[in-house]
Amino acid sequence: MPGSGGGLNGPMRLARALSCEAICRIIGRLSEKLRVAGMADVRHRAAIELAAMEGQADVNGVFDIIGPIMVGPSSSHTAGAVRLGLAGRAIVGGQPSRADLTLHGSFAQTYRGHGTDVALIAGILGMRPDDERIPGSFRVACEQGMEFSFAGADLGDVHPNSVLMDLTGPNGLRTTVGGSSVGGGNILITRIDRFDVDFAGTSHALIASYRDQPGVIAKITSLLATEDVNIATMRVSREGRRARALAIIELDQPVSREARALITRISGIETVIALPPVVSA
Amino acid sequence: MYTSIVELTDAATSRSLTIGAAVREQEALDSGESQDALNRKMQERLAVMRDAVGRGLAGVRSRSGLTGGDARRMAEARRTAGAPMLIGGEPLGSAIAYALAVAEVNAGMGRIVAAPTAGSCGILPGVLLSVGEIRGIGDSELVDALFAAGGVGAVIARSSTLAGAAGGCQAECGAAAAMAAAAAVQIAGGTPEQCTNAVALAFKGLLGLVCDPVAGLVEVPCIKRNATSVAVALAAADMALAGIRSVIPADEVIQAMGAIGRELPVSLRETAIGGLAATPTGKRIATEINACDDQAECHAQKG
Structure with missing residues (x-):
């Protein structure tokens, strides 16, 4: 399944294949995302994003080559x-x-x-x-x-x-x-x-729209942590301070209906959509 | 997953496995699925390939109306006594017919297995099913051969590309022919080393092939390039079985394919700007097919 592979040895292998410039671009993009999301540990997150990107650029198995079974022509x-x-x-x-x-x-x-x-x-x-x-x-x-x-x-x-x-x-x-x-x-x-987003549909995702205010993202992520759901990538954008905002969180595991209901009850949250992967071999 | 052809060949040779068996073992390790489960998954793909051959031989038309019916024509020519005899004999005749069939089903919005891509989906079933029939090969060996082809394709994807937009048709039909040649050598009883040579020999025959689809559709010249590519794959397989070696090793040929792809102008990488797409006939067809005013036409189609 594209995008589901990786692991933390991924970045090392990818680093050999990517130019320094490409890596800087990725980290730059990531820093921007993290700045918006208010997170600190850039290097750790960069490793995760690099692993995810390797999954996308890569073939993860023989059924990506002999497959998919599809209706043609393109x-x-x-x-x-x-x-x-x-x-x-x-x-x-x-x-x-x-x-x-x-x-x-x-x-x-x-x-x-x-x-x-x-x-x-x-x-x-x-x-x-x-x-x-x-x-x-x-x-x-x-x-x-x-x-x-x-x-x-x-x-x-x-x-x-x-x-x-x-x-x-x-x-x-x-x-x-x-x-x-x-x-x-x-x-x-x-x-x-009106939001620019960026996700590939290769993994489970959570799309939450909410009114911008401190603590919303922290509450979502801590809820996900207690549910043992791991975050693969995350992107947050907003129309302005205290205006409508959107978080796209790509996940390694699906979110249970109960967890989704809890997230919906977080103050400021308007809608929460749990998205299954639409791309799989 | 193996990262080079030489690594794959060494793994198979040192443990007296076929390339396909080595690929399946590694896939089981990578995915955590049992080898039986992987075999069933591949068997399903083999069944889809067979169905597509059957449907294509019966005769299909493409959605644009531009192509179709040539698989049937080829199949009839093989059967018709007294007609001008086909020169290539078997399995070439059936390989061409089957490759055309699957590629035509693809253009007609039928179900196919991308192998490695939709545009090159006829080559592997064309070679594998025709050689399989003539040699009386059972499904389990055909499934093994599909794993071999998949392993070769995965190495190509890792070390260069399988996308026409990135590398031209050599990356699609060239890769498919290299994969099919390895699969054919395996079911003919060749060694992993011979499979490797077949990969290199087939790929070398198609290096530099551009992607120049008329009107941007996966029809002209794609369908017939599937058919001519099976001839390259079979020639490479026979040379490898005869003990002929490629002077340039397979991994270096794959690297060269990637390098050639990067040097190809954009007009010859799936943009429908250059090559056959830019011929007077190609341009006329494009104009006719894309003549409709999008909005009016689509509203008319509604319901």
Whole structure:
């Protein structure tokens, strides 16, 4: 499973393969994240992030090579698109009643031949990349009463294989999810509503939106610690001081329903979403 | 996981294992899964490959309408008495037909096994299933051979790349042919050392191959490059079985592939800008396929 490997001997091996410049960039990016999150132990966290990155850049096993089993024709334009849809569905907490999708770059230019459009809808409907119903996903959407539309647009300085999904969730609330298919069926979710985010969907994740105030992150992480859930990476962003903020925490283990309920009760927390991995071999 | 072909070959040779068995053992150690569980997982992939061959031979069309039906054409030519005889004989004829079949199923949005990628998914099943049939090889040995191919592919991924966007088609079809050549030598009873030479010989035959898909689709020339790559894989396997050695060792060939990929211009790395994509016919096809006004067309498709 991509991204699940690593371990703390990982950084040593990776250091040989990466240039100093690349490592500095990673640590720089990480320091920024940690500055925002108010954490101190940069070097320890850098080791964890490097290990996680090695998992992404790396093949973790023979079934990454002989596999995945998928519906064609393209790992990036089809399988990756299904996973982007799956991620969008998970973020809004179930099947949307409506999905308005904006395709960018190569996604906009070659979506028909690659079936990127039906693949995205298939993922939003909860199908996996090897589901043979993918080519007929539009019909399934109609049967299940999910409305959808597509448009092409320039989304600016983003990856060529990008989509912006405006999803009306089962709770009736609209959420905008932006993401890119970055190759080999791997994806990156880059935006949730107005927040820039950065996660690959390879591990369990917790997305918490809250009102910015001291102590919220500390309470979440200590709750996770008592549940014996290990944090792999973490990113926090906010609209401004004391304004709406978003924490994306990638985890080595899933969060139990009870732990999630406890986190929801932390003062200042608005919503908590527990996301399963959408990318696996 | 092994980090070089030489390490993989030494591990197999020193313990009198096939390459595939050595790869499976290591995978069991890395993943914590039992060898039986790994075999079942690989058997499932073999079954998907077989299904894809069957569907492709029956005849499929791609979503764009640009390709399809050539696997069937090849299969019929093999069967038709009195028609111009195919020159290559067997297993080449069936290997070509099967590779076309799987690649066409991929273009038609059918289920395939990326091996190592979707664009190069026909080569390994093409070689393995055709050689397996002609030699009467059982599934357990075919599964072993898939582990061998996977081990070779993992080394390529670690030391260079398997992505057309990074290394051109040599990184996809070239890698697939190298993997398939090792698998073929293994089921033909060759030594791990011979498998290693097959990897190097097949890869050398496809070094420098560019990725220049017409209209950016995984169809032209991808499908037929799957078919021509099986010929390279089979030629390399036969040379290795005859005891022919590659002067440049497999690990160095893999390094060279990565270096060549980095030197390829962006126009020839899956961008649909150069090569066959830039020919008059390629450009005309691209215009026709992408002619629709996105918004109008997609709203029309809705429901």
